[in-house]
Amino acid sequence: xLHPEARRAIELAEGEPQxxxxxxxxxxxxxxxxxxxAAQPRExxxxxxxxxxxxxxxxxxxxxxxxxxxxxxLHGGGFVFHDVDVHDAIAxxxxxxxxxxxxxxxxxxxxxxxxxxxxxxxxAVLRWLEREGPAHDLHGPVMAHGDSAGxxxxxxxxxxxxxxxxxxxxxxxxxxxxxxxxxxxxxxHGFDPREAAWYWEQxxxxxxxxxxxxxxxxxxxxxxxxxxxxxxxxxxxxxxxxGEELARRLAEQGVTVVATRYLGxxxxxxxxxxxxxxxxxxxxxxxxxxxxxxV
Numbered sequence: 001x002l003h004p005e006a007r008r009a010i011e012l013a014e015g016e017p018q019x020x021x022x023x024x025x026x027x028x029x030x031x032x033x034x035x036x037x038a039a040q041p042r043e044x045x046x047x048x049x050x051x052x053x054x055x056x057x058x059x060x061x062x063x064x065x066x067x068x069x070x071x072x073x074l075h076g077g078g079f080v081f082h083d084v085d086v087h088d089a090i091a092x093x094x095x096x097x098x099x100x101x102x103x104x105x106x107x108x109x110x111x112x113x114x115x116x117x118x119x120x121x122x123x124a125v126l127r128w129l130e131r132e133g134p135a136h137d138l139h140g141p142v143m144a145h146g147d148s149a150g151x152x153x154x155x156x157x158x159x160x161x162x163x164x165x166x167x168x169x170x171x172x173x174x175x176x177x178x179x180x181x182x183x184x185x186x187x188x189h190g191f192d193p194r195e196a197a198w199y200w201e202q203x204x205x206x207x208x209x210x211x212x213x214x215x216x217x218x219x220x221x222x223x224x225x226x227x228x229x230x231x232x233x234x235x236x237x238x239x240x241x242x243g244e245e246l247a248r249r250l251a252e253q254g255v256t257v258v259a260t261r262y263l264g265x266x267x268x269x270x271x272x273x274x275x276x277x278x279x280x281x282x283x284x285x286x287x288x289x290x291x292x293x294x295v
Contacts, residue, residue, distance in 0.1 A: 002189060002236055003264030005276050010190040010266065019078075020194045026111070030081055037086040040274075045092045051136070053128035056121045057106040059084045060136065061095035068140025069166070069294045070129065071095075072122075072157070073104040076148030076268075078174070078199035079118060080109055090271045094145070097287040100294070101138055102145075103129065107153065114205035115215050122157045126164060141166035141294050145286065147270060148239070149174045149199070155217045155226075155246075162225035167293035169230045169286050171270050172239050173246065174199070175218050177210045181241030189236040191267040196238060218242065223249055228256040230289045232282060234265040258289065 002010075017024055047062040073094060075087040084091070084106045095102040107121040129138065144165050146154030151173025158168050177200040184193045204210050213220040223246075231247040233240045240261070247259035262269070262278050273279040 001264060002266070003276075003278070006189070006236065006264060006266045006269065009269075009272075009275055013190060018192065018195065019080075020192070020198045026080060030083075033077075033081055033086050034083070037088065040089045042089050043092045043096055045095055048092075049136075053105075053125040053132075056125050056128075057084065058125060059088070059091065059104045059106070061091050061102040061104070063095045063099055063101075065099065066101055067099050067294070069100045069290075070133065070138050070140070070142050071098055071100055071102045071290065072125070072129075072142060072144045072154070073102050074107070074122065074144070074146035074150035074153040074157075075104065076146070076150045076171075076174075076271075077109075078195070079149040079152075079203040080111070080199060083109075087271070093273070093283055094286070097283050098290050099287075100290065103138075110202040115203050115209050115212075116205075118153055118203075119156045119160065119214055122153055123160060126157065126161060143167040143169070143290050143294065145169040145171075145290075146173070147171035148267065149203075151175075151243075152217065156214050158226050159217060159220050159222050160214065162222065165227045166295060167228050167230075167290055168226060169232075169289060170243065170246075171232045171282075171286075172234055172237055172267055173231070173243050174239055175216065175246060176242040177204070177216050179238075181245065183241040184238045187236045187238050187240055189266050191238055193238055218246060218249075224253040224255060226250060226255045228289075228293045229258075230286065231257065231259045232270070232285075233259070233261045234267055234269060235261055235263045236265065237267040239267060260285065
């Protein structure tokens with residue numbers, strides 16, 4: 001059953017332009033998202049610094065009395081939308097709750113830059129962090145965090161760089177371009193499966209890319225290499241079943257994994273603490289998981 005907050009959010013979004021409709025304006029949608037984000041309240045963080053990580057724009061957040069370690073944050077938005085500015089408020093909250101530095105990555109986006117531009121950018125940031133991290137007083141374990149498409153990129157980064165991360169957090173990750181799981185038919189509240197298909201069409205450079213494990217990580221034969229992983233799903237999200245299938249496979253392959261389904265919730269809820277009362281508890285769960293595994 002939909003939580004009343006989720007039902008209201010869906011009702012408020014009715015009538016908005018859909019990405020799969022003719023004439024949809026990507027640039028206008030990006031501008032609108034930045035304008036909405038600019039009006040959001042922001043927590044103070046001890047230090048916020050824009051950095052150039054070998055050509056990849058990033059934003060570093062350092063809270064007061066930061067503990068050792070860095071959380072690499074990869075934003076959602078269907079690969080096409082959002083950036084470090086749109087995710088500024090949530091990155092601040094993540095840094096303050098986790099009490100660790102957060103490095104938010106502004107990876108290249110399609111349709112201007114198709115696969116594998118985004119995962120290549122994440123790899124570039126990891127190389128920069130290894131080389132330049134000490135100069136920015138960044139020490140200790142590196143952990144990866146991503147929501148939706150960012151969850152895909154965080155997972156792919158861990159698969160491409162085995163042993164690099166101490167922990168991995170995936171919030172309703174976007175994993176399956178085939179849309180083969182049952183929740184695509186039953187849980188379409190606020191997230192039309194045609195929208196998901198459009199995102200994959202923008203992201204993939206070729207038809208063959210849709211089968212590449214760096215784009216579709218459920219196809220990877222290296223899932224067993226992953227660090228301790230938290231997988232969070234929303235009950236009424238078409239991506240629910242693919243996230244839970246990932247958790248099942250990880251458990252079978254001996255990876256330390258925790259899977260949590262947030263009942264009554266829809267895709268996108270975790271970033272909007274002003275709308276969803278479940279968002280802050282999820283953020284504290286994420287912080288707790290990172291704390292346990294930040295060794």
